Amino acid sequence: MPRKRIVIVGGVAAGPAAAAEARRADPSSEIILVEKGSDISYSACEMPIYIAGDLNGVDQLVRFDAASFAGRFDVMVRLQTEVERIDPDTRHLEVRDASTGTRERIWYDALVLATGMRAHVPAALQAASHHVLTLRSLEDARVFRGRLDRDPTGHAVVVGAGYVGLDGVDALSRAGWRVTLLASSGRIMASGLDLSMSDHVVQWLTGSGVAVRPERATGLDVSPDGRIKAVRTDAGERIGCDMVLVATGTRPNDELARDAGISCRDEGGIVVTDTLQTSVPSIWACGDVAAFTDVITGTVFSVPLALNAFRSGRVAGRNAARGGRGRPRRMPRVVHAAAVSVGNLEIAHTGWSFDEARRAGLDVVAADVRHRSASSNAPNRPLHVRLVVEKKSRKLVGGQLVGQEGAAQRINTLTALIRTGATIEDVYALDYVYTPRLAPAHDPLFVAARQIQKILDGS
Amino acid sequence: MPRKRIVIVGGVAAGPAAAAEARRADPSSEIILVEKGSDISYSACEMPIYIAGDLNGVDQLVRFDAASFAGRFDVMVRLQTEVERIDPDTRHLEVRDASTGTRERIWYDALVLATGMRAHVPAALQAASHHVLTLRSLEDARVFRGRLDRDPTGHAVVVGAGYVGLDGVDALSRAGWRVTLLASSGRIMASGLDLSMSDHVVQWLTGSGVAVRPERATGLDVSPDGRIKAVRTDAGERIGCDMVLVATGTRPNDELARDAGISCRDEGGIVVTDTLQTSVPSIWACGDVAAFTDVITGTVFSVPLALNAFRSGRVAGRNAARGGRGRPRRMPRVVHAAAVSVGNLEIAHTGWSFDEARRAGLDVVAADVRHRSASSNAPNRPLHVRLVVEKKSRKLVGGQLVGQEGAAQRINTLTALIRTGATIEDVYALDYVYTPRLAPAHDPLFVAARQIQKILDGS
Numbered sequence: 001m002p003r004k005r006i007v008i009v010g011g012v013a014a015g016p017a018a019a020a021e022a023r024r025a026d027p028s029s030e031i032i033l034v035e036k037g038s039d040i041s042y043s044a045c046e047m048p049i050y051i052a053g054d055l056n057g058v059d060q061l062v063r064f065d066a067a068s069f070a071g072r073f074d075v076m077v078r079l080q081t082e083v084e085r086i087d088p089d090t091r092h093l094e095v096r097d098a099s100t101g102t103r104e105r106i107w108y109d110a111l112v113l114a115t116g117m118r119a120h121v122p123a124a125l126q127a128a129s130h131h132v133l134t135l136r137s138l139e140d141a142r143v144f145r146g147r148l149d150r151d152p153t154g155h156a157v158v159v160g161a162g163y164v165g166l167d168g169v170d171a172l173s174r175a176g177w178r179v180t181l182l183a184s185s186g187r188i189m190a191s192g193l194d195l196s197m198s199d200h201v202v203q204w205l206t207g208s209g210v211a212v213r214p215e216r217a218t219g220l221d222v223s224p225d226g227r228i229k230a231v232r233t234d235a236g237e238r239i240g241c242d243m244v245l246v247a248t249g250t251r252p253n254d255e256l257a258r259d260a261g262i263s264c265r266d267e268g269g270i271v272v273t274d275t276l277q278t279s280v281p282s283i284w285a286c287g288d289v290a291a292f293t294d295v296i297t298g299t300v301f302s303v304p305l306a307l308n309a310f311r312s313g314r315v316a317g318r319n320a321a322r323g324g325r326g327r328p329r330r331m332p333r334v335v336h337a338a339a340v341s342v343g344n345l346e347i348a349h350t351g352w353s354f355d356e357a358r359r360a361g362l363d364v365v366a367a368d369v370r371h372r373s374a375s376s377n378a379p380n381r382p383l384h385v386r387l388v389v390e391k392k393s394r395k396l397v398g399g400q401l402v403g404q405e406g407a408a409q410r411i412n413t414l415t416a417l418i419r420t421g422a423t424i425e426d427v428y429a430l431d432y433v434y435t436p437r438l439a440p441a442h443d444p445l446f447v448a449a450r451q452i453q454k455i456l457d458g459s
Numbered sequence: 460m461p462r463k464r465i466v467i468v469g470g471v472a473a474g475p476a477a478a479a480e481a482r483r484a485d486p487s488s489e490i491i492l493v494e495k496g497s498d499i500s501y502s503a504c505e506m507p508i509y510i511a512g513d514l515n516g517v518d519q520l521v522r523f524d525a526a527s528f529a530g531r532f533d534v535m536v537r538l539q540t541e542v543e544r545i546d547p548d549t550r551h552l553e554v555r556d557a558s559t560g561t562r563e564r565i566w567y568d569a570l571v572l573a574t575g576m577r578a579h580v581p582a583a584l585q586a587a588s589h590h591v592l593t594l595r596s597l598e599d600a601r602v603f604r605g606r607l608d609r610d611p612t613g614h615a616v617v618v619g620a621g622y623v624g625l626d627g628v629d630a631l632s633r634a635g636w637r638v639t640l641l642a643s644s645g646r647i648m649a650s651g652l653d654l655s656m657s658d659h660v661v662q663w664l665t666g667s668g669v670a671v672r673p674e675r676a677t678g679l680d681v682s683p684d685g686r687i688k689a690v691r692t693d694a695g696e697r698i699g700c701d702m703v704l705v706a707t708g709t710r711p712n713d714e715l716a717r718d719a720g721i722s723c724r725d726e727g728g729i730v731v732t733d734t735l736q737t738s739v740p741s742i743w744a745c746g747d748v749a750a751f752t753d754v755i756t757g758t759v760f761s762v763p764l765a766l767n768a769f770r771s772g773r774v775a776g777r778n779a780a781r782g783g784r785g786r787p788r789r790m791p792r793v794v795h796a797a798a799v800s801v802g803n804l805e806i807a808h809t810g811w812s813f814d815e816a817r818r819a820g821l822d823v824v825a826a827d828v829r830h831r832s833a834s835s836n837a838p839n840r841p842l843h844v845r846l847v848v849e850k851k852s853r854k855l856v857g858g859q860l861v862g863q864e865g866a867a868q869r870i871n872t873l874t875a876l877i878r879t880g881a882t883i884e885d886v887y888a889l890d891y892v893y894t895p896r897l898a899p900a901h902d903p904l905f906v907a908a909r910q911i912q913k914i915l916d917g918s
Binding site for chain 1: 502504505507508509513514519520764765766767769770791793794795796797798799800805807809834836837865867868869870871872874875876878879880881884885888889890891892893894895896897898900901902904905
């Protein structure tokens with residue numbers, strides 16, 4: 001009788017976490033990690049540092065290469081191996097070796113899907129040009145850096161003002177390129193920031209020499225030799241440029257799961273239980289391709305964040321290895337919290353923005369406060385805070401921070417409060433530290449909480 | 460019939476907050492703020508910045524001078540007025556004007572005691588020398604700065620390694636003085652930090668040229684003309700010096716309350732209800748002289764922190780103004796959280812240390828983790844974390860952080876978790892932001908939580 005075999009598909013973040021945890025949970029199983037690309041276990045979020053030219057090589061982004069991962073965790077790693085089909089009835093995968101083109105069938109006892117997301121490039125921006133880039137895989141980063149190595153300066157248009165777009169702006173600016181950012185909604189990080197906070201970011205970007213335009217890219221002008229010439233926009237403009245970064249969003253790689261009859265959300269993403277089982281027996285899902293449950297509303301959504309990938313990978317790997325034996329691990333509900341840095345600006349949000357909360361049917365109130373990162377008697381920076389609170393329950397449902405100091409770390413405090421169902425009174429009652437050179441007597445979060453209380457109490 | 464009269468004793472932080480809030484709650488009462496010194500409404504915590512020479516004048520520490528406070532809040536401010544006795548039966552104070560020596564009786568309808576704390580100087584260190592200083596009042600700061608203006612350099616011995624001692628070390632070092640710190644227990648911030656974390660601070664101080672000695676000061680050598688010559692220690696040493704800062708702790712100024720029959724703790728501090736009423740009708744207490752209730756254990760303790768002073772001042776002021784009318788404001792329970800900066804080092808703690816928790820009878824476990832403030836691919840600093848968790852309930856009861864970046868702000872996140880009764884699973888489940896240049900993929904708090912789980916689960 002052969003050993004139990006656990007197959008994990010996807011090698012960036014969740015997959016390796018699942019493989020390592022499966023090994024810890026089960027020393028004897030055979031574990032196979034299948035990856036369609038050439039790299040595993042890398043820090044996609046740190047690619048902008050490499051692109052900016054601040055690392056010695058792309059290797060610094062790789063936590064484990066395939067050989068060392070295989071050796072350390074006793075896992076068979078198969079690179080450049082694309083899964084074309086899952087057959088849940090016979091528990092087989094049909095895979096294709098990208099280098100040789102040969103196909104084979106691989107059986108499994110337990111399957112973990114960690115296929116992640118891909119950059120979504122609208123049809124109008126799909127051009128046969130080596131100057132139109134995306135930023136999702138390590139290969140993207142190599143291409144991007146290679147481009148900057150050849151042309152140390154130029155003008156880039158970044159299409160899309162979410163995390164990836166801002167990462168691109170940061171990397172390109174640090175690398176010495178001039179940058180135009182197309183924010184089609186006129187908003188920065190529109191899913192996380194309300195307009196008032198987005199405007200602070202626009203102001204900083206503009207002051208830093210980044211041209212921010214509230215336009216949508218409608219097409220590309222590419223010369224016959226494949227060079228990009230311009231980006232066309234819905235304002236009828238032609239923006240001449242030497243490079244385009246398309247950062248118009250991501251899509252879960254859930255087609256493999258859909259084709260196998262695994263339940264997926266209409267908006268994309270595999271539906272999972274809190275033990276990360278899919279709708280099909282013996283198949284688990286984790287990482288960006290899985291949909292998680294929101295702490296605040298209990299709704300299910302895609303939250304492509306590295307820590308969720310790692311956390312869910314560990315849960316799926318353990319449960320897949322243990323099968324029905326023992327108490328399963330559970331994926332906690334999540335708060336969507338993220339922080340981005342652009343130059344010396346910190347941008348952070350957690351939970352629901354005012355606009356998103358309203359769209360979700362919550363009756364909310366918000367307050368904006370401008371305060372300082374430290375005492376006025378010490379070096380300090382302005383810090384903008386916005387809190388969002390549900391009117392009736394007075395519960396904190398979201399927070400946003402923008403400033404050149406102390407924004408990113410403060411967001412974790414708000415996330416902790418949101419997770420635990422804190423009311424605005426709890427936000428006000430918190431024992432914020434006061435350290436003149438590090439935090440003002442009245443912390444910006446304390447001041448913002450007071451402001452919300454005044455609004456709610458009509459005083 | 461005369462207007463209702465509210466008298467508030469003590470003008471540093473809690474007193475002015477109480478007076479301002481009493482005025483907001485009651486536009487018509489007569490409000491009198493009585494202060495024995497010459498200053499009100501100043502930021503005692505920022506005096507080290509002034510002493511270091513980083514401010515233009517002592518005025519930058521004063522939020523309101525007496526005249527502007529009186530005008531803004533319609534409050535009569537009486538400076539240099541010492542309350543000698545409270546007569547609760549007839550609702551009178553006996554006061555003495557320090558400048559003229561005249562005594563008078565002042566009646567009140569409602570009395571708020573915000574008499575604060577004073578520096579405690581052991582008998583052996585009470586010397587008639589203008590080179591032996593304390594650091595509690597604005598007058599102390601003026602004397603201290605005057606001393607440094609006369610002698611821009613020299614050797615100071617700081618006796619005591621709590622907040623005030625560290626503030627003194629920071630100010631003196633920035634001012635260009637050589638410093639020896641006597642930490643009698645061999646520990647830095649012994650009530651907040653366990654030995655392992657204290658040792659990181661000692662290492663940093665030593666590396667920065669501060670001599671840290673685990674000795675107790677037993678006496679002073681003063682020349683006949685009042686100059687300090689040396690500090691004697693229990694190791695039989697004589698440490699020659701030009702100045703001594705005595706920072707051996709504080710004591711609540713509760714004698715006035717005790718003499719009036721108001722209940723006080725044996726250890727010092729006025730006993731109050733959660734509406735900040737004392738045991739005597741029509742008398743409230745707030746600020747450092749009042750004892751507050753700990754979130755974790757429900758025990759009552761002294762927590763001399765500026766935010767508590769402000770918060771409790773507002774509660775006492777409102778309740779004193781409203782008397783029995785309407786729903787009273789309540790002082791929330793508190794978590795003892797504080798952060799101090801010395802040079803570029805951040806030291807922070809919240810809740811209970813391992814040693815203090817054990818002394819209080821809690822069965823706890825602790826873990827130390829050394830991690831980084833940001834990704835290893837970006838500029839980063841080491842960050843030391845210690846978490847303390849109650850074994851049976853798995854609840855977080857304390858946290859300590861020491862490092863050159865990100866310690867102070869992370870402590871608020873732990874405080875939020877402690878306040879809400881979070882378990883170590885909640886600390887692990889938190890959605891920490893990952894922003895390579897600002898926070899590593901696995902936040903130090905996340906890593907420390909995992910470490911505690913391993914210890915608790917014996918894995």
